[in-house]
Amino acid sequence: MWAAGGQRRAGLAAAAALALALALAMALAARRRRPRREVLFFPSRPSCTEALLAEAAGPGAAARPCPCPLPRGDCSLSRLLRHLLSARRSLEICLFAFSSPQLGRAVQLLHRRGVRVRVVADAQYMELRGSQIGLLRHAGIQVRHSQESGYMHHKFAIVDGRMLITGSLNWTTQAIQNNRENVLVVEDAEYVKPFLDEFERIWEEYNPINYTLFSKDSK
Amino acid sequence: MWAAGGQRRAGLAAAAALALALALAMALAARRRRPRREVLFFPSRPSCTEALLAEAAGPGAAARPCPCPLPRGDCSLSRLLRHLLSARRSLEICLFAFSSPQLGRAVQLLHRRGVRVRVVADAQYMELRGSQIGLLRHAGIQVRHSQESGYMHHKFAIVDGRMLITGSLNWTTQAIQNNRENVLVVEDAEYVKPFLDEFERIWEEYNPINYTLFSKDSK
Numbered sequence: 023m024w025a026a027g028g029q030r031r032a033g034l035a036a037a038a039a040l041a042l043a044l045a046l047a048m049a050l051a052a053r054r055r056r057p058r059r060e061v062l063f064f065p066s067r068p069s070c071t072e073a074l075l076a077e078a079a080g081p082g083a084a085a086r087p088c089p090c091p092l093p094r095g096d097c098s099l100s101r102l103l104r105h106l107l108s109a110r111r112s113l114e115i116c117l118f119a120f121s122s123p124q125l126g127r128a129v130q131l132l133h134r135r136g137v138r139v140r141v142v143a144d145a146q147y148m149e150l151r152g153s154q155i156g157l158l159r160h161a162g163i164q165v166r167h168s169q170e171s172g173y174m175h176h177k178f179a180i181v182d183g184r185m186l187i188t189g190s191l192n193w194t195t196q197a198i199q200n201n202r203e204n205v206l207v208v209e210d211a212e213y214v215k216p217f218l219d220e221f222e223r224i225w226e227e228y229n230p231i232n233y234t235l236f237s238k239d240s241k
Numbered sequence: 242m243w244a245a246g247g248q249r250r251a252g253l254a255a256a257a258a259l260a261l262a263l264a265l266a267m268a269l270a271a272r273r274r275r276p277r278r279e280v281l282f283f284p285s286r287p288s289c290t291e292a293l294l295a296e297a298a299g300p301g302a303a304a305r306p307c308p309c310p311l312p313r314g315d316c317s318l319s320r321l322l323r324h325l326l327s328a329r330r331s332l333e334i335c336l337f338a339f340s341s342p343q344l345g346r347a348v349q350l351l352h353r354r355g356v357r358v359r360v361v362a363d364a365q366y367m368e369l370r371g372s373q374i375g376l377l378r379h380a381g382i383q384v385r386h387s388q389e390s391g392y393m394h395h396k397f398a399i400v401d402g403r404m405l406i407t408g409s410l411n412w413t414t415q416a417i418q419n420n421r422e423n424v425l426v427v428e429d430a431e432y433v434k435p436f437l438d439e440f441e442r443i444w445e446e447y448n449p450i451n452y453t454l455f456s457k458d459s460k
Contacts, residue, residue, distance in 0.1 A: 031246070034253035041260035048267050061435040065391060118409075172284060172419030175409050188423065190337075190394050190409065200391030202443065204407065206425070206432060213425060216280040224421065 057209030064191055064203035066098035071124050074100055078107045079131055098205070099198050102187070103128050105207055109137045109181045114221045116142040116176040119153075119192035126154035130161045141165045142224050144174040154193075166228040174224070178217055186214045276428030283410060283422035285317035290343050293319055297326045298350055317424070318417050321406070322347050324426055328356045328400045333440045335361040335395040338372075338411035345373035349380050360384045361443050363393040373412075385447040393443070397436055405433045 072088035106113070106128050113132055120126070120143065133139045141158055145167040148155040159165050168174035178188035189205035191197050208214065226232075291307035325332070325347050332351055339345070339362065352358045360377055364386040367374040378384050387393035397407035408424035410416050427433065445451075 031250055031253060034250060034257055038253055038257035038260050041257060041264055045260060045264040045267060048264065059429065059431045061432060063435070063439055168421070170419075172415070172421065175416065175420040175422050177409050178423065188408070188425070190396050190407075196391070197394065200389075201394040202387070202391065203394050204397065204436070204439070206407070210278065212278045213280060216282070217423070220282055220423070 058185065058207060059209070060101070060207040062098040062101050062189075062205040062207070064098050064198055064205070065200055066100075066198050067095070068092055068199070069097040069100055070094055071100055071103055074103055074107075075124065075127055075131065078128070099124065102205060105181065105185065105187055106179065107132065108185075111182050112138045112140075112180075113182075114140050114142075114180040114218070114225075116174070116178050116221055116224065117193055118144045118173060118175045118177055119147045119150075119194050119197075120158075121150075121152040121154055121194045122198060123154070123195070125193045126157055129154075129158060129163070133158075133161060133163050139163050140221075140225060142174065142176075142221070142228060143167045145169070146173070152194075166225060166230070169228055169233065176220075176224075178221075180214065180218055180221065183218060184214060185209050186217050188217065277404065277426060278428070279320070279426040281317040281320055281408075281424040281426070283317050283417055283424070284419055285319075285417050286314070287311055287418070288316040288319055289313055290319055290322055293322055293326075294343065294346055294350065297347070318343065320426075321424060324400065324404065324406055325398065326351065327404075330401050331357045331359075331399075332401075333359050333361075333399040333437070333444075335393070335397050335440055335443065336412055337363045337392060337394045337396060338366045338413050338416075340369075340371040340373055340413045341417060342373070342414070344412045345376060348373075348377060348382070352377075352380060352382050358382050359440075359444060361393065361395075361440070361447060362386045364388070365392070371413075385444060385449070388447055388452065395439075399433065399437055399440065402437060403433060404428050405436050407436065 070088055070090050070092035072090070073094060076086065076088075103124065106125070109132050113129070115129065120141075129139060129141070141155070141163060143155045143165060147153065148167055155165055155167075177190065177192055178186060180186055186208040187205060188208070189203065191201075191203040191205050197203055289307055289309050289311035291309070292313060295305065295307075322343065325344070328351050332348070334348065339360075348358060348360075360374070360382060362374045362384060366372065367386055374384055374386075396409065396411055397405060399405055405427040406424060407427070408422065410420075410422040410424050416422055
């Protein structure tokens with residue numbers, strides 16, 4: 023009888039320990055799974071981003087202080103730059119308008135660092151003066167552009183296939199410094215995955231081998 | 242000794258039951274807390290939204306079938322309309338461009354249903370032909386507009402203070418039918434709260450009592 027009682031007690035103790043371990047593991051898993059969530063609003067406070075970009079470019083460049091009078095603190099633009107510069111493997115960009123020199127430098131810097139950068143642009147906007155698209159192409163970055171009459175009006179980027187950056191903000195100085203804008207930074211796969219799929223769909227659709235060419239003679 | 246053994250057994254059983262109940266409660270809470278997450282891409286598939294809007298307007302109107310030849314199935318526009326029409330108490334809208342007649346009808350319908358609707362618009366866009374803003378004002382809906390030189394470029398709505406609808410999409414027929422656009426539907430408080438705060442900030446800033454008026458004489 024004692025032995026049976028002891029077995030029962032041991033069984034109950036094991037069940038209790040198991041349940042507690044389960045609860046602990048669930049709590050830890052819930053904590054570990056917690057993805058990054060951030061909202062940035064614009065216009066961004068005026069701020070010098072030279073040190074941030076120089077630091078990302080290499081230790082030698084970081085040594086030169088910028089002589090401009092702008093404050094150095096954190097702002098929405100610097101937060102956005104930091105998220106982009108965190109890329110280690112890949113960067114997909116799908117943008118209606120891209121003319122910000124700072125964001126253009128960040129993208130070129132990532133390309134030089136060996137990050138696989140792919141850019142989708144709107145055909146009409148990319149030809150406007152001040153567009154960064156020509157510079158990115160010149161730097162050897164893969165760019166594809168829209169092929170339809172509607173606008174390619176997305177404004178998103180995906181860092182390392184895990185972080186989605188999306189919102190109302192076109193990457194232009196006008197939008198960054200003057201407009202009311204928002205950018206969401208999201209690591210939940212439920213949002214990142216559909217955007218990655220959308221990027222791949224558009225990337226394939228805008229492949230130059232799929233271009234439809236019309237000549238006057240073929241009318 | 243038997244009594245002590247029984248107490249120990251009862252104590253262990255109670256601990257095991259408590260731990261299991263805890264694990265179950267955590268699992269249920271995690272399930273219950275799970276917020277709605279959806280991504281809509283545009284252009285939206287052509288689809289008739291008359292039945293959806295008529296159904297939301299009242300049982301009498303729903304009886305009349307629409308004679309148009311468009312398919313009735315689900316599409317990005319109908320999903321967006323359904324999310325908006327789920328409002329019971331409040332709807333905040335902050336939009337650069339708003340000219341879609343279907344979305345305009347949905348907003349007016351919510352206003353008539355007693356939902357507290359507040360709209361923030363961009364001052365320059367709201368005056369263009371086709372804008373819904375005049376119609377919303379005429380229907381008695383509160384509208385405020387931007388007061389600065391930059392664009393009020395947001396494109397978001399908040400339903401009942403719990404659901405954020407945001408993305409690249411302006412609420413125009415051009416954007417819905419022709420552009421590459423995205424809309425995120427988000428119920429996570431970490432995203433909804435900053436957008437609610439941004440709305441209240443803008444709403445107060447664009448309060449007509451804060452207008453700065455200049456006359457030629459005051460130069």
